Amino acid sequence: MPLSYSTPKDLSLSDLATQETVVHIDGLSKWYGNFQVLHGIDLSVKKGERIVLCGPSGSGKSTLIRCIGHLEVAEKGVIRTLGADLAKPCAARRRALQEVGMVFQNFNLFPHMSVLQNCTLAPMSVRGLSRQQAGDQARHYLNKVGVDNQADKYPSQLSGGQQQRVAIARALCMEPKVMLFDEPTSALDPEMVNEVLEVIVNLADTGMTLLCVTHEMGFARQVAERVLFLDAGRIIEDLPPAKFFTAPTSDRARAFLAQIRH
Amino acid sequence: MSVDDLLNLFLNRELLERYGPRLFDGLLVTGKLVAISFSLGMLLGLGLALGRLSGNRWVRGFTGVYVYFFRGSPLLAQLFLLYYGLGSFKHFWQDLGLWWFLRDAWYCTLLAFTLNTAAYQAEILRGALLAVPQGQREAAQALGLSRWTSFGKVILPQSLLIAIRPLGNELILMIKASAIASLVTVYDLMGVTKLAFSRSFDFQVYLWAAVLYLLIVEVLRRVLKRLEQSLSKHIG
16 A cells, blocks of 8 residues: 655664653553453663554553553553653652653544644643643644644544544644554544544654554554564564564564465 | 303412412422522532542442432431431530521421432432543543543533433422422422412312423423533534
8 A cells, every 4th residue: 555654764873872761661560350461561762762562452552552651550560751650649750641642542532622622621721821822832733733724623523534633633732752642543444544644654753752552554664663563461572663574583473464464 | 161160160360369479489489499409419419429439438338328328218208307307306406506407497408308319419420420431531631631620621511411311300300309398397389289278178279289390390391401402512
């Protein structure tokens, strides 16, 4: 399938060497009741890195992303997001999590508010922006994602692709340092998948640190610097996309790629 | 029987002149009683609903017992327990300085109705809060909204839309249940009607009372319908 968007420029080795670690995970394990969904995950994400997580369903990739955004709490191990230990409830953690934006599979827009209100609520309430400032900022990001002419509509009046783009703009209005995407295009009709992926690629171009759980392998190949392959709660592969898609080291990854390639 | 006679059976002019105004006063009393107790009950009910959803076992247990008691026993029994039951400990309440409240039928009725409707509204609101998709809370959290803002601006408005029909039901039920107030000497619509009947021995006063109750409920139904329509404009 031909892709219409450009490849973002990769960072040079020296850039990577001097960058701060924005997410550091050490020995993370999580259980849902008796079922262990994450087995001792170790991961380090540097600023500006673009990471795609893929793998079969039930592999724990969504859970991992949600743990990073503190929507789930792990029983064992340490997660440090933007320097704050997520296990310790305190102001530092709250401030760090405000710099993490998340985009969900089913958009989760607030249906009783207009698109503009969706985008201005958090900046006004959390960052104390005035209505005017928040509105201007919202229109700026809505413009960036290509839905600024829908600002006064309600989510139910928009298509899925538009809604997801609004969701991305809403997250961007908080000017986060890290953006987490949990299968952003999985709930979209095929025609709308590209418009959302294009937005994410443009976002990657700006140097935003991205962690994206997705099944869109073409997108992964274009955008990712690292592809993480998870299976049964473990990171099996952690390779640059060129290597991952041509010569993965594990059988499990090979089997996965063979299935999706046909 | 002539048309006049027939009309007199249901709409006797003399009776209307004598007892009509009083019936109207009774209507106002009913209105006040239901409006105040429903509103206060809603505030208390919201608190109870949050208590029922709390992470704390004791809070959940206590609010659970409250709801169980007030939904499980008749309103009449609750009212009598309050007015006659607690009222029989006159000296105790006088010492506490609360006698002025419990000796008054109006305050007792208000309290009993508030406590009762709060239990029903608690369950309605709890169901409505649970019906708001979890994704909404997650999105609010991901945006860094505080617990209060998330609740007040995101969750509660959506839950009120879900709750409006059952709450409307509860309001209508309260209006009819308010007739019980007449049993403790409160001159609401039913109380006045009973008085009119005891003086005139003409059953048509009960007919008027029934029609007036019907009228209130119908007006309310339309108002609620409008409210629901305006609140759900955003739904596709």
